[in-house]
Amino acid sequence: MSAATPPLVEATGLSKTFAARGVFRRGRPVQAVRRVDVSVARGEALGVVGESGSGKSTLGRLLLGLQPATEGVIRFDGQPLDATMPKAEWRRLRRRMQIVFQDPFGSLDPRRRIGAQIADGLAIHDLVPAAERAGRVEELLRQVGLDPTHAQRFPHEFSGGQRQRIGIARALATGPEFLVADEPVSALDVSIQAQVVALMDDLRRRLGLALLFISHDLPVVRHLCDRVVVMYLGRVMEEGSAEELFRAPAHPYTRALLSATPRIDPARRAKRILLQGEPPSPSNPPSGCAFRTRCAHATAACAEVVPELRPLGGERRVACIRAEEIA
């Protein structure tokens, strides 16, 4: 995206710490997101990739104001979001940002007809007179490629891919400008996955949506997104255009992630960088570089300071002190 278009959603210094659970608050707090800066422009698809526990979902929820941030500022269309905003103000903003979930089975209310669930957003914000809602629901169903006569059915009558389309229709009902898709295709079969990805791509282009696409499936992100943010233990490790980042990953973690992704075509298979061990717990992250316990290039200096996310030419930014050396 060119610098001319101001971002629709912009967060700076975003952090989220979950207090330890239990009556006595034993254990340490979980630092799910740590000092993250992101922005999404209108019509742009930003991919967020990382392993489980890296804070991807939490980041999405923070940007939507579904969870209060511990630190940092989020601006939506220039307006700062904060928890103390009047309720009516919040509701007006809610209409403009929506979310699509990962689990096609848990994200729909099993006891209500899908038409009613899609109409919820229309009713809550009183967007369409009650008499015309049925017509609008049919239109939405058609838009996501479903049979409009199915509005009276229950969620269990649909397959996983169809449910995901219903979830998308529900999110689109209020005419949002910003859509967070939290692993929307991870639970789907490949043949269905491609259908849903194509649908999201089409909607984004047609409706000019700003899309935050959370996924651990790198090839999918590569096809759908303009820009990518790579997260590890709550921090951004690398950021750049999808094209560049996948062609020449600069951060050791991005490289490992790419090389671990199973490829069909043997010619495309990168030499496998086998990481040792597993990601440390977000309640007890290593000092300095979050990745240093598994990084093959780690030196003593890596334990000292948290590497800042610094520019590496063009849009690319990387949080590794040795990025140039090991390139």
Added chain:
Amino acid sequence: MRPGTKRLWVPAGLVALIVLLALLAPLLGLPDPVRQDVAQRLAGPMPGSPLGRDEFGRDVLSRLIWGARSSLAVAFASASIACLFGTILGLLGGWFRGLGEFLAVRSMDIVLCFPPVLLALLVVTLLGPGAGTLIMVLSVLYLPGFVRVTYAEVLSARSHDYVEAVRALGASAGRILTRTVLPNVAGPILVQFSLAVASAVVLESGLSFLGLGVVPPAPSWGLMIRGARATMAQAPLLLLWPCLALTLTILAMNLLCDALRDAMDPRTATARPRLRLLDRVLPGLVPPAPNAEAPEAVLEVGGLTVEIATPRGPIRPVEDVSFAVHAGETLAIVGESGSGKSVTATSVMGLLPPAARPVAGAAWLEGRDLLRLPEPELRRLRGGAMAMVFQDPMSSLNPVHRVGDQIAEAIRAHRRGVTQAQAWSRAVDLLRRVGIADPERRARAYPHEMSGGMRQRVMIAMAVANEPKLLIADEPTTALDVTVQAQILDLLAELRRETGMALIFITHSLGVVAEIADRVVVMYAGQVVEQGSVPEVFGAPLHPYTRALLAAVPDGDTAPAGIPGVVPQPHAFPVGCRFAARCPHAKPACEAAPPALEGAGEGRTVRCIRWAEIGAKKAEAVA
């Protein structure tokens, strides 16, 4: 009509009948329930009094029906009051948490501390007996039950994405609670209601029996039992009637609430397969002999067909599946969800659910047909000559035992004469072998203390503990992160090389197949559609489905292409080619008859009547 409504009629009718009888008591022209007639004391059935007279000569039937009035009024009133307030408190406590939660839930704990009868006694002594007091006492008693049930249900409903979705839509707390949360917690509340009514009827009778409830001479079941007890020897039937009425009412209530809960759930119609004992018994089919010419395979499956009894009739989620796997070889079974991969694997292991049974085919392992082996012999093979690793290691590990003990147990189950100490040290060796750092300490850990990747390593250690000839891994890496998946794939490949075991790897990821397997079986809708060596099948797919599947994977530079339509469900498999509805090459002939699995070169099979034709066309297009 919603599914499940049919089951509602009988219990609803029963409850309606009881309630109606009680309501209409004044209109039924019954004798006055309190009019005494000492001359007819304890009289048996007679005209005008079909159930006879009680110890004061009052009409028993009349007292029974009028008694229902007071018993049910007290029960329903107290249960309703408790239900209303309890649900509200529970909803608020569960939704707002914090102070509300504390007040709503903790105050209930205090009420729960009082023994119910004692509390009732206390209040009645203070306020005097009577229906009003009784209703008050009982509603307080049942309140905590409703609060706790609602509270727990709200907490679990809160964690669902569909509640989060309505929040994201900007709905107010009130709307979320009434439209989304309440309907989803209504089932358990209804059950609680039936329990409360039933127990209130009993408690009302009990208190009245003790003289603390309904005041005589007004009729109530409790009072009737109390009266009948004194004359039990002379007129035992007098005791029977109120007890019968009590039992019947409670039973009807419970049935009604069960049925209500089912009827309110739109999903029940498809759930719950009926289990038949008969299905466990294998039919005495003559198994086809194993292929004599080919080199000895570790496992050879031929014509495997599995039938599952469902409420909608029998289905065949796996039909005519054949494949073989040799020592030191990795065979991948790939297919989308519902294609029958896991059913195939579990029937080989003899782990099919009770409603499923193999109806045709054979699975030869070391000269024995696994499909016809009695359970004790299968058990000896499982964990011994053949082992399995599942997708979710947590569900297959015992949460209350140390992982070292579980591995040691697996060793000792198959090797007599191995001491506990020997088995333990072998377990530690195995943990080291599967790449767990500090195995001595980790062996003492419980499964929940380990990460997903580590648990999967433990499962693998357990599976290879007795050096199996065959290891079946069913989506062992699907729940893991890619970097951990890469580690597990490496480990499995290494173990296979070292031990020479045959490995069957089930997955839905073509990328994983390409990384790990020598040969691949592609399944679609319960059938094998293509089979061959991985480079050949992926390099030059013959079946239109394989081709479409490869194109759907976002791997190359072209955008992934979805396959239109969905996989057919087992109860609606078409007669002809099962892929026809989604196949770009379908011709009328494809739908006429089921295509056979044809040979297509060395070790290659394909189930498509047009494969040669399509292949030729492709070659032309390229040229």
